[in-house]
Amino acid sequence: MTKKGYLLVNNFEEYDDPELYDKENESYLPELPLLIKWVSEKPGTIIDLACGTGRVTIPLAEEGFQVVGVDVHKGMLEAAQKKSSSAGVDIEWLAEDCTDLNLGMKSPLIYTVGNSFQHFLTNEAQDELLRSVNRHLEDEGILIFNTRFPGAEELLQPPVEEYWRSYQDGELTVDVSTISRYDALEQIQHYTTIRKYKDRQAELVDEKRTNISLRYVYPKEMERLLDLHGFKVLNVYEDWKETPVKNESYEMIYVCRKIR
Numbered sequence: 001m002t003k004k005g006y007l008l009v010n011n012f013e014e015y016d017d018p019e020l021y022d023k024e025n026e027s028y029l030p031e032l033p034l035l036i037k038w039v040s041e042k043p044g045t046i047i048d049l050a051c052g053t054g055r056v057t058i059p060l061a062e063e064g065f066q067v068v069g070v071d072v073h074k075g076m077l078e079a080a081q082k083k084s085s086s087a088g089v090d091i092e093w094l095a096e097d098c099t100d101l102n103l104g105m106k107s108p109l110i111y112t113v114g115n116s117f118q119h120f121l122t123n124e125a126q127d128e129l130l131r132s133v134n135r136h137l138e139d140e141g142i143l144i145f146n147t148r149f150p151g152a153e154e155l156l157q158p159p160v161e162e163y164w165r166s167y168q169d170g171e172l173t174v175d176v177s178t179i180s181r182y183d184a185l186e187q188i189q190h191y192t193t194i195r196k197y198k199d200r201q202a203e204l205v206d207e208k209r210t211n212i213s214l215r216y217v218y219p220k221e222m223e224r225l226l227d228l229h230g231f232k233v234l235n236v237y238e239d240w241k242e243t244p245v246k247n248e249s250y251e252m253i254y255v256c257r258k259i260r
Helices: 009-015 018-025 032-041 057-062 074-087 123-135 219-228
Strands: 046-049 067-071 092-095 107-112 137-148 162-169 172-183 188-198 204-215 231-237 251-258
Touching (some): 032 057, 074 092, 123 137, 123 219
Antiparallel strands (some): 162 172, 188 204, 231 251
16 A cells, blocks of 8 residues: 555556556546636646546646646656657646645646546545645635445446446457445445457457456535535536436536635
8 A cells, every 4th residue: 555545556457557548548538628617717727636647637738728747656647748748738747645745836726537536445545635635725726526426236236247348459359347346344346357358250369357446435425524624515416517416326526615
């Protein structure tokens, strides 16, 4: 674990191949319109926490906004640096633990997307993250983040391999499936992701497995947690199109204001 205990060692497995991460995620940008809406109202340097390879950071910079990208994973940051240089945008990339930021600046808006909040697995880690964010936000600053909704369908899956999706990687077809096991006492879902690489004849030529553990937080629990750390919840959405959250939602997008 890190010194704050928010990332188990095996939680890095899903991010140890930045090229693979981008193949599967780079084109997915549902967050951008909502972020642009809020960033446009809060001029200044924006902070992207757990920015990864810059999936959202770089498009925001290309829109003309000043953004700082922060991540604990140096391999992802190196990939982000190469991508921003190729794109011709000026972004400062910083390798820091999000639970113990020391950026030497305050921002009008901090965001973390990709359900990164779920990587903070303990109460202590969540507390340290929100304290760290609060210290780096200006008065009345905005925090935006998302996390998966802890619904029964999401958590009570049988621990068997389930097909998720397929995509093309050159001449190979990659079939992606997952196995999940939920620890109700810890509120942590343990996932194994299985990627099966098949040739044109649908013959298996390679298989890769990665593990990740994600913490789930219930809505009222999150409301209390945010209030404890000086945030007022302005809105909770089930998607980035600003649809109000409901019992059947799969995700929660929080827009919060620092009030103290």
